[in-house]
Amino acid sequence: MGNLVSISDSSTLIGAHQPPTLRAPEIEAGVGCDFDSYLLVPDTALDDRIAAAKARLGPDVVILGHHYQRDEVVKFADFRGDSLKLSFQASQAEGRYIVFCGVHFMAESADILRREHQTVILPDLNAGCSMADMADIGQVEACWSELSSLVDSREIIPVTYMNSTAAIKSFTGEHGGSVCTSTNAAAVMRWAFDTGEKVLFLPDEHLGRNTGYRMGIPLDQMIVWDPYEEFGGNTPEAIRSARIILWKGYCSVHQRFTPQQVARVRREHPGIRVIAHPECRFEVAQAADQIGSTEGIIKAIQDSPAGTQWAVGTEIHLVNRLGKELKNHKVISLMFRITPQHLLWALENLGEGNVVNRISVDERTRHHARVALDRMLTLR
Ligand code: 13P
Numbered sequence: 001m002g003n004l005v006s007i008s009d010s011s012t013l014i015g016a017h018q019p020p021t022l023r024a025p026e027i028e029a030g031v032g033c034d035f036d037s038y039l040l041v042p043d044t045a046l047d048d049r050i051a052a053a054k055a056r057l058g059p060d061v062v063i064l065g066h067h068y069q070r071d072e073v074v075k076f077a078d079f080r081g082d083s084l085k086l087s088f089q090a091s092q093a094e095g096r097y098i099v100f101c102g103v104h105f106m107a108e109s110a111d112i113l114r115r116e117h118q119t120v121i122l123p124d125l126n127a128g129c130s131m132a133d134m135a136d137i138g139q140v141e142a143c144w145s146e147l148s149s150l151v152d153s154r155e156i157i158p159v160t161y162m163n164s165t166a167a168i169k170s171f172t173g174e175h176g177g178s179v180c181t182s183t184n185a186a187a188v189m190r191w192a193f194d195t196g197e198k199v200l201f202l203p204d205e206h207l208g209r210n211t212g213y214r215m216g217i218p219l220d221q222m223i224v225w226d227p228y229e230e231f232g233g234n235t236p237e238a239i240r241s242a243r244i245i246l247w248k249g250y251c252s253v254h255q256r257f258t259p260q261q262v263a264r265v266r267r268e269h270p271g272i273r274v275i276a277h278p279e280c281r282f283e284v285a286q287a288a289d290q291i292g293s294t295e296g297i298i299k300a301i302q303d304s305p306a307g308t309q310w311a312v313g314t315e316i317h318l319v320n321r322l323g324k325e326l327k328n329h330k331v332i333s334l335m336f337r338i339t340p341q342h343l344l345w346a347l348e349n350l351g352e353g354n355v356v357n358r359i360s361v362d363e364r365t366r367h368h369a370r371v372a373l374d375r376m377l378t379l380r
Contacts, residue, residue, distance in 0.1 A: 033354050038345040046340045050076055053347035061350060062095035063343075064110070066102035067294040068315045071324075072340040073101050082295035083162045084181040087113060088377060090120075097121060097350055100359070101338045105132045107359040108166045109179075112369045120359045121350070123342035129163050131279075134249035135203030137167040139227040143247075144175070146231055147200070150239050157192035160202040161185070162376075163251070166361045166369050168202055173371035180376055182278050182293040185211040187379050198242060200225075203249035210278045210285045212244045219282075224248050254279035257313045262287040265311040275300055276313030284313060294318055 041049065054061060054076060064086050065077025074080055079089040083106055090098060090110035098120045100107040107122040114120055147156060158177035160168050169179055176195070180188035189211055192199045201208030205224055212222055221243040225232030231239060232248075239245070257280045265272060275297050276288040285291050292300055294314065301310050301322060312319045349356045361369065 033349060033356065035342070035345050035356075038341040041341060041344065046072070046344060050340060050344045050347060053344060053351050056351045057097070057347060060095055061097045061099055061347065062089075062093040063099045063101060064089055064093070066106060067298065067318050069101050069338055070317050070340075071321055073338050073343055074321075076343065077101060082181065082183060082293045083109075084183040084293070084376075085295060086110075087162070087181070087373065090114060091377065093118070097355075099123060099343070099346055099350075101343060103127045103129045103132075103163075104359070105129055105163055105165065108361055109162060109169070109369075109373060111359045111361045112166060112169070112366050112373055119355055121346050121355065122357050122359050123338050123346040125357050127338055129251075131161075131163050131203055131249050131251045132165055132168075135160075135164055135168050135247055136227070137165070137171060140168060140171055140202065140247075143200070143225055143227060143232060144171075147239065147245070150231075150236050151198070155197040156200050156245075157196040157198070158200045158202065159185075159188055159192050159208075160372065161204045161207055164203050166365045169369035169372045170365040171368070172202070173368035173373075173375075177372060178375040178379065179372045180379075182207060183295060184376065184379055185278065186215055188376060189215060191379055193243075198245065200245045200247070202247045204279055205246040205248055205250055206254070206281055206285075207278050208244060208246040209282050210280075210291060213282070217243055222246055251279040253315055254313070255281065257281070257284045259283040259287040262311070262313075269309055269311065272309040272311050273304070274311045274313070277315075280313050288313065298322065 054063070063077045065074040065080045066086060067080065067082060079086065081089065086102065086106060087109055091113040096118060098110050098114060098118055100110050100120055100122050104122060104125070104127060107120050111120040144153065147153065158172045158175050160172045160177065160179055162179055162181045172179065178188050178191065185207055189199060209222055213219060223234050223238050223242040224246050225234070226248045254277055257276065262274050262284060265274065274288040275290050275292055276284050277293065277297065278285060278291045290300060297312060297314060297318070346356055
């Protein structure tokens with residue numbers, strides 16, 4: 001493995017939600033269903049209590065941890081991975097309880113893929129994703145009917161990124177489409193073009209463009225659909241001739257990376273390799289040496305010759321963790337998502353027979369969303 005830096009100026013990444021640092025009293029805090037008392041659990045006690053709560057639950061619980069989660073949480077995960085790997089784990093997990101240390105849409109997908117007897121828990125319901133909220137089902141249905149007024153809708157294959165709500169996944173399944181993640185977006189898009197003429201790509205404009213372009217589709221055959229404009233802000237002719245219709249959504253973290261940052265890191269670290277997540281803008285993806293999912297980024301760095309320097313364009317916990325494994329410097333963090341206090345709260349409550357923060361997708365939505373997710377898992 002080599003040396004690692006973030007391609008971002010770390011100062012631009014501040015503004016994250018920081019967990020409160022409370023002076024811990026010497027009493028056993030955090031008992032019962034109320035989360036607030038868990039904020040009083042001393043940091044020094046968290047590890048032991050999480051480990052004990054997990055051990056008590058034994059094989060009844062499976063903890064899934066996304067690469068973006070902080071070290072204090074991810075170290076308790078039975079399985080760690082990117083969103084594709086974790087969906088697969090969720091569909092195969094044996095425990096009665098699947099505790100998902102990730103964001104809301106990932107836990108929702110796990111609930112769609114779980115077996116009958118299983119329950120999915122998201123330790124902190126605030127662990128959301130702004131991109132998933134950028135495609136509202138009403139807007140997507142309106143888009144579909146506008147598109148259908150111009151072209152035969154059987155020619156359009158909807159593909160939704162995993163980072164979308166269950167309602168959008170369900171819409172996708174119902175209209176013959178598939179879910180994808182950043183790992184298999186190209187495979188899913190290839191399948192979609194084998195099946196139809198056009199792809200409606202939801203809700204990440206950048207992943208759709210970066211994937212399509214790398215598959216050889218020219219930029220002028222892609223249009224952006226702005227849900228707040230009539231016909232998405234496009235002319236009927238542009239819609240008829242487009243091959244990819246990109247929903248105007250983005251990840252607020254990856255959108256912050258710029259080609260100027262890439263140029264600067266190259267100036268300051270001659271010979272450095274730049275790898276970016278495909279949720280980054282097109283210009284950044286083009287300026288990078290390669291793009292990859294969280295798992296892809298880890299693998300690329302692990303497989304590179306010792307001494308290789310890397311600049312990484314993705315969320316900072318992952319960059320920090322890789323940096324630490326390399327005994328490298330510190331970078332300021334952005335998104336905390338699940339805290340160890342939330343994980344402890346969820347596990348201790350399960351031990352007491354209380355299910356907190358259950359994620360539950362209604363049956364009708366599950367039905368079609370499952371079709372779209374299963375299709376993705378077969379295209380993986
Ligand atoms: P990965 O599929 O690369 O893990 O990405 C998940 C994600 O939410 C990126 O923002």
